[in-house]
Amino acid sequence: MNALLVDDSRLARTELRHLLQAFPEVTIVGEARHAEEARHQLRGLQPDLLFLDIHMPGETGFELLASLEAAPHVIFTTAYDEYALRAFEVNALDYLLKPIQENRLAAALAKARSKYAATASAGAPAPEPPPATPEPVLTPLTEQDQVFVKEGERCWFVRLADIRLFEINGSYTQIYFEQHRPLIPRTLQHLEQRLDPRVFFRANRQQIINLQWVETIEPWFSNSLKIRLRGGPEVEVSRQQSVRFREMLSL
Missing domain, CATH: 2.40.50.1020 (LytTr DNA-binding domain)
Incomplete structure (x- = not known):
């Protein structure tokens, strides 16, 4: 899964990057410091997973999501627990409180893997059937055969x-x-x-x-x-x- 980290705190992004090293199925393809930068990164990188802070300069994480026509799977990362209900109303996979615990991150990524597998399966073209074995062509027999x-x-x-x-x-x-x-x-x-x-x-x-x-x-x-x-x-x-x-x- 390709992931984009969006957080105005460089320290928070560094800490999350460090934690994600324990999960080789996740590849961090980019980082963003605020909503506008995140929008640009989303268009170019099209990640499968978005780690998204809520409180950022300018637009909040919720406002960023509302402005998108399509969004990847989202895991919120924030220091505030009062937005948890709203996070799940926008179909977030999980809501991680800072400082993020590795066991909670593992649980969130398990949900992400499940969703990613389902999406990949639904979007993949149906496998082509193996070529049919042709019926043997039987030569007509004459009376002299x-x-x-x-x-x-x-x-x-x-x-x-x-x-x-x-x-x-x-x-x-x-x-x-x-x-x-x-x-x-x-x-x-x-x-x-x-x-x-x-x-x-x-x-x-x-x-x-x-x-x-x-x-x-x-x-x-x-x-x-x-x-x-x-x-x-x-x-x-x-x-x-x-x-x-x-x-x-x-x-």
Whole structure:
């Protein structure tokens, strides 16, 4: 905290400067002998803390404060105890009687530290959030790509062209290729984003089919479709997706 000492007594300023040596968090940036000099110092130095005498030649300490648009935190230092109530009415941090006791000075500075920390926190710019880690960009897969599939102790390296169906099974997705039906911990939404939409078609909420494996198509209930895949199984296409299927594959 930067502090300005304002007192018409050089001896009083010297004594206060000596006492403040025990508090390394306080840096004395200037001294003033009266209100006018203090005003000039306040404009130039902008201290955090003002040690202010009350009785001075010309204006009193109270009159100095009244003339300021903004004032730092104030600790009054005076030989007169009758102004204590008025001092707290102008929001002084403390009111120290001369000769100033070190324990009273320590208590006043503890209040000043608390106020200073609160002011610094309120006035500091909000810390910038750390840069967001970009989501990994997943490259779309083509039907000729091979994918690694693992279920328990078994592993496969499968061409997507050989997978005829992805189907929800509980909280997993089941993959149909050859005679195998492994389960993988992926959602259909995730798979749909990776797969080529010209080859893999979302038939309904539970299934994605490989169009290259379609064997037969027939009309079904409510203007929907039923598709049979080579090697099975049969898949019912939802009504909404049946409309999309016709639009996508019609001439």
